Amino acid sequence: MTALTLLGLAGALRRESTNRMLIREAARAFGPADFIEADLALPLYDGDLEQSAGIPDVVQRLADQIAAADAVVISTPEYNKGPSGVLKNALDWVSRTANNPWIDTPVAVMSSAEGRAGGERSQMVLRGFLTPFQPRLLTGPELHVADCRNQFDAEGRLISDRYAATLEKLMQKLRAEIRG
Numbered sequence: 001m002t003a004l005t006l007l008g009l010a011g012a013l014r015r016e017s018t019n020r021m022l023i024r025e026a027a028r029a030f031g032p033a034d035f036i037e038a039d040l041a042l043p044l045y046d047g048d049l050e051q052s053a054g055i056p057d058v059v060q061r062l063a064d065q066i067a068a069a070d071a072v073v074i075s076t077p078e079y080n081k082g083p084s085g086v087l088k089n090a091l092d093w094v095s096r097t098a099n100n101p102w103i104d105t106p107v108a109v110m111s112s113a114e115g116r117a118g119g120e121r122s123q124m125v126l127r128g129f130l131t132p133f134q135p136r137l138l139t140g141p142e143l144h145v146a147d148c149r150n151q152f153d154a155e156g157r158l159i160s161d162r163y164a165a166t167l168e169k170l171m172q173k174l175r176a177e178i179r180g
Contacts, residue, residue: 102133118144
């Protein structure tokens with residue numbers, strides 16, 4: 001049996017963002033798989049750039065990674081009650097590539113934010129952004145890591161048993177969705 005491929009998209013560019021830590025924790029909870037952490041440091045979407053130069057190589061690489069993944073896990077911060085511009089920009093660019101790499105791909109969404117709701121609003125908006133792509137978007141269990149700066153240890157591991165248990169359930173459900 002070939003190894004599964006899990007693609008992780010962190011909606012923050014900072015190397016040590018809590019959303020990056022959360023997708024790495026998701027990969028551990030998911031279990032045996034080839035884990036790829038996507039690079040979302042893309043140019044801003046610009047129709048003139050697309051028209052003159054085509055789809056940038058970094059964007060096509062992301063679309064190809066999505067298409068090749070057995071499952072995708074996305075973690076979004078919450079900026080002004082919505083997902084980050086980084087994540088929205090990546091979705092906008094990928095929507096311009098040939099075919100639809102998202103279609104029927106199992107996708108789990110989670111969030112990590114400073115506020116007490118843990119990015120719940122950004123996660124709901126992100127789910128709406130994903131709908132046109134027609135992935136197999138999991139409806140839960142929902143994971144919103146609140147007070148995020150205090151929820152990870154020095155190695156980037158979740159310290160809350162409650163969050164870790166929810167993440168474990170979500171990743172088990174994601175793995176089952178691949179077989180489904």
